[in-house]
Amino acid sequence: MDIPRIFTITESAHRIHNPFTPEKLATLGAALRLEPGTRVLDLGSGSGEMLCTWARDFGITGVGIDLSLLFNAQAKQRALELGVADGVRFIHGDAVGYVADEKVDVGACLGATWIGGGVAGTIGLLAKSLLPGGIILIGEPYWRRLPPTEEVARECEAGSISDFLLLPELLTSFGALGFDVVEMVLADQDSWDRYEAAQWLTMRRWLEANPDDEYSKEVREKLTREPARYAAYTREYLGWGAFALMAR
Numbered sequence: 001m002d003i004p005r006i007f008t009i010t011e012s013a014h015r016i017h018n019p020f021t022p023e024k025l026a027t028l029g030a031a032l033r034l035e036p037g038t039r040v041l042d043l044g045s046g047s048g049e050m051l052c053t054w055a056r057d058f059g060i061t062g063v064g065i066d067l068s069l070l071f072n073a074q075a076k077q078r079a080l081e082l083g084v085a086d087g088v089r090f091i092h093g094d095a096v097g098y099v100a101d102e103k104v105d106v107g108a109c110l111g112a113t114w115i116g117g118g119v120a121g122t123i124g125l126l127a128k129s130l131l132p133g134g135i136i137l138i139g140e141p142y143w144r145r146l147p148p149t150e151e152v153a154r155e156c157e158a159g160s161i162s163d164f165l166l167l168p169e170l171l172t173s174f175g176a177l178g179f180d181v182v183e184m185v186l187a188d189q190d191s192w193d194r195y196e197a198a199q200w201l202t203m204r205r206w207l208e209a210n211p212d213d214e215y216s217k218e219v220r221e222k223l224t225r226e227p228a229r230y231a232a233y234t235r236e237y238l239g240w241g242a243f244a245l246m247a248r
């Protein structure tokens with residue numbers, strides 16, 4: 001049980017697998033006014049950077065679930081490195097349908113809302129693990145500018161224009177689901193660069209170390225086209241944010 005290998009090649013050196021810098025992740029933790037002992041559930045926890053740094057900086061405890069063997073192993077390693085392995089637990093597995101045994105103060109899914117079949121479904125899934133008055137945290141793309149054509153949306157690696165909303169529409173959609181938006185931290189083009197451009201050096205080094213790998217042609221083609229594609233499309237059209245929600 002694992003995710004497609006291409007991601008563990010291009011993002012093997014990433015601690016944060018979304019367009020946030022460590023500073024933005026820390027800003028988000030501070031914005032949520034986390035307190036020692038706050039319980040956090042993270043579906044699609046990746047390499048565990050959010051739970052590990054929030055445990056170190058704010059004293060939270062947490063459980064993360066991720067389908068990637070590599071990212072989950074990196075998360076466990078990171079917890080040891082930061083001295084927080086007592087407070088955070090990382091489970092390798094499918095988070096689809098996952099409900100926590102012990103209810104949590106914060107239920108998060110950042111950059112993996114397909115786990116609940118979309119934003120609304122993921123909010124519904126997280127709500128099942130949430131204490132009354134708890135916060136749901138959703139990390140999701142939105143259009144900074146509406147793509148003029150479906151082709152431009154596909155160049156942004158979206159399936160279609162309708163996959164994402166403009167920011168005001170996305171915020172309104174949370175209200176329509178019965179939630180107040182109580183905080184948000186947004187990516188910017190510089191933090192997007194840390195997510196996207198960092199993959200280029202990882203790909204280049206991987207190609208040098210793995211010239212005969214069956215994926216080397218695919219990775220070579222991706223490295224060749226990615227910088228210009230990213231600059232022309234994703235960087236211009238796609239935003240990303242983490243949105244904190246509380247049931248009305």
Ligand code: SAH
Binds near residue numbers: 015018067
């Ligand atoms: N939230 C993390 C990772 C975001 S990338 C961060 O911000 O760094 C999306 C993550 O979802 C990847 O780590 C991937 O392995 C994980 N994933 C994909 N499908 C999943 C599933 N069905 N169950 C659990 N994790 C999944």
